[in-house]
Amino acid sequence: MTAPAPIPLLAVPTVPLLALDTVWFQVAGTVCNLTCSHCFITCGPTNRRHAMMTRAEVRPYLDEALGLGARDLYFTGGEPFLNRELLAILEDALAIAPTTVLTNATLIGPDLAARLRALERGSRYSLEMRVSLDGLDAAANDALRGEGSFAEALAGLRELARAGFDPIVTVAQTWDEADDAAMRERFHDTLRAEGLPRPRVKVLPLFRVGREVARTRGYAETERLTPEHMLGFDIASLQCSSSRMVTSRGVHVCPILIDAPDALLGRTLRESMRSYPLAHGACHTCWATGATCRN
Amino acid sequence: MEPIAVLGGPYGNHLALRAALLDAVARGAERIYCLGDLGGFGPRPGAMIPLLEEFGVVTVAGNYDRSLAERSPDCGCGYTHPADNAFARIAYAFTDARTSDPDRAWLGRLPSELRFTRGGRRYLLCHGSPRRTNEFLFDSACSDAFLARLARESGADQVLCTHTGLHWEREVPGGARFVNVGAVGRPANDGRPLAWYVWLAADRHEAEFISVPYDAEAMAREMETEGLPPEFAETIRTGWWTTCLEILPAKERARGRW
Numbered sequence: 001m002t003a004p005a006p007i008p009l010l011a012v013p014t015v016p017l018l019a020l021d022t023v024w025f026q027v028a029g030t031v032c033n034l035t036c037s038h039c040f041i042t043c044g045p046t047n048r049r050h051a052m053m054t055r056a057e058v059r060p061y062l063d064e065a066l067g068l069g070a071r072d073l074y075f076t077g078g079e080p081f082l083n084r085e086l087l088a089i090l091e092d093a094l095a096i097a098p099t100t101v102l103t104n105a106t107l108i109g110p111d112l113a114a115r116l117r118a119l120e121r122g123s124r125y126s127l128e129m130r131v132s133l134d135g136l137d138a139a140a141n142d143a144l145r146g147e148g149s150f151a152e153a154l155a156g157l158r159e160l161a162r163a164g165f166d167p168i169v170t171v172a173q174t175w176d177e178a179d180d181a182a183m184r185e186r187f188h189d190t191l192r193a194e195g196l197p198r199p200r201v202k203v204l205p206l207f208r209v210g211r212e213v214a215r216t217r218g219y220a221e222t223e224r225l226t227p228e229h230m231l232g233f234d235i236a237s238l239q240c241s242s243s244r245m246v247t248s249r250g251v252h253v254c255p256i257l258i259d260a261p262d263a264l265l266g267r268t269l270r271e272s273m274r275s276y277p278l279a280h281g282a283c284h285t286c287w288a289t290g291a292t293c294r295n
Numbered sequence: 296m297e298p299i300a301v302l303g304g305p306y307g308n309h310l311a312l313r314a315a316l317l318d319a320v321a322r323g324a325e326r327i328y329c330l331g332d333l334g335g336f337g338p339r340p341g342a343m344i345p346l347l348e349e350f351g352v353v354t355v356a357g358n359y360d361r362s363l364a365e366r367s368p369d370c371g372c373g374y375t376h377p378a379d380n381a382f383a384r385i386a387y388a389f390t391d392a393r394t395s396d397p398d399r400a401w402l403g404r405l406p407s408e409l410r411f412t413r414g415g416r417r418y419l420l421c422h423g424s425p426r427r428t429n430e431f432l433f434d435s436a437c438s439d440a441f442l443a444r445l446a447r448e449s450g451a452d453q454v455l456c457t458h459t460g461l462h463w464e465r466e467v468p469g470g471a472r473f474v475n476v477g478a479v480g481r482p483a484n485d486g487r488p489l490a491w492y493v494w495l496a497a498d499r500h501e502a503e504f505i506s507v508p509y510d511a512e513a514m515a516r517e518m519e520t521e522g523l524p525p526e527f528a529e530t531i532r533t534g535w536w537t538t539c540l541e542i543l544p545a546k547e548r549a550r551g552r553w
């Protein structure tokens with residue numbers, strides 16, 4: 001009797017772009033003033049694999065996003081506030097769509113917070129400030145994000161709150177799934193105690209790429225998606241079915257995979273509007289956790 | 296072109312729903328539409344269907360109605376905040392336990408959308424968005440370009456929706472008009488204990504947002520008697536949302552008290 005036929009090695013499920021709802025910008029490239037040990041794109045002061053984007057570089061993509069009926073825009077890095085043109089870019093963005101900035105908040109003082117508030121006031125759309133924090137105290141946070149980063153982030157968060165923002169604090173899930181509700185609760189309590197009146201918390205899973213590989217581990221061979229994973233699964237819950245990421249190198253499938261060569265889908269948003277094979281371990285994480293980088 | 300009334304989200308608040316329906320009838324509504332979410336939050340989900348039938352209301356399914364009809368484990372709102380989640384579970388369990396089998400069948404027969412032509416414009420009535428029952432369309436979180444695309448793709452010139460609990464209206468490039476009719480059964484997070492619905496006067500496509508006073512104190516007491524969370528009763532009394540705030544975008548959140 002012969003052995004059953006092996007599962008074809010190329011059986012990778014693909015996801016079509018159902019609609020371009022969200023456009024991301026790696027507006028500070030991979031340049032960051034912090035060097036977090038779990039960063040999935042290995043950002044740091046000297047990483048220039050993806051370059052800063054100028055206002056002039058961003059603008060044609062904003063026009064294209066507008067023409068394609070995008071709902072909202074996200075700006076990230078690296079640390080976006082290292083980009084000297086960021087406020088001008090945000091002004092362009094807020095003229096056409098709701099906008100979110102992902103920051104480590106360490107560079108936000110009273111002047112910057114007030115200027116952001118003025119930008120928000122000048123738009124009919126919401127400006128959401130999202131701040132990364134990865135521990136309930138300096139010891140836990142700084143172990144991942146670097147010495148002094150907890151105090152600096154909280155100072156920035158307080159400035160944002162004083163200017164009238166309710167920042168969304170994004171936390172990497174460095175705990176067991178079972179502790180999720182309790183940890184969310186503790187983050188809310190901690191932030192309230194630190195002087196943020198109406199904290200919002202978003203938990204993101206760890207992606208085992210970039211620097212995280214050395215901190216814990218990379219993906220196992222078994223952490224890959226097959227067509228069977230997609231049976232009865234709502235592909236609309238995967239962010240690659242409704243968003244794209246623009247960097248200085250072009251348009252990528254998502255914010256997590258900008259260093260994967262196959263994830264660069266084109267020079268323009270329109271070129272990037274095609275289906276994508278879910279071949280990465282990170283794709284398995286999105287599938288398993290239901291995670292999306294959106295607010 | 297006949298005058299019509301469009302309301303959404305009665306949420307088991309029978310006093311608010313009756314007040315809004317009576318108001319619409321007094322204004323001479325040719326037809327009254329309800330965009331779904333009959334239960335949740337308020338004390339009398341079982342009173343919704345009889346009221347809608349008494350006033351001949353044409354109804355579209357909300358995510359709450361779908362969940363109850365399909366006996367889903369939750370309301371499908373997708374909260375992540377532990378407190379919001381807990382409140383959503385309480386409201387859903389309360390409503391689920393007070394929904395009869397015939398009511399479930401009635402909810403299961405509701406269409407996901409209604410389309411008709413009014414004064415030469417193609418109207419589309421839905422719960423969340425033209426493409427998804429549980430998609431939130433908040434004013435400050437949707438670009439003009441996005442709304443124009445939704446209208447184009449759904450073949451509509453006038454979209455009426457609810458699901459967010461906050462009413463707003465916008466005409467977008469290309470000429471389509473979006474009207475979020477807000478909620479009848481839960482106040483608009485503006486410090487006023489009112490029921491909101493939309494009036495489209497004869498020969499007009501622009502929405503008139505109608506706020507109707509009702510006996511909110513009686514409603515709050517009824518909620519307390521039924522054992523619903525005091526936070527829900529507080530919202531009814533004060534007009535400020537106390538729970539499920541996490542879904543609000545920055546601008547809408549900033550307008551509220553909590």
Ligand SMILES: [Fe+2]
Nearest residue numbers: 332357358458
């Ligand atoms: Fe709803």
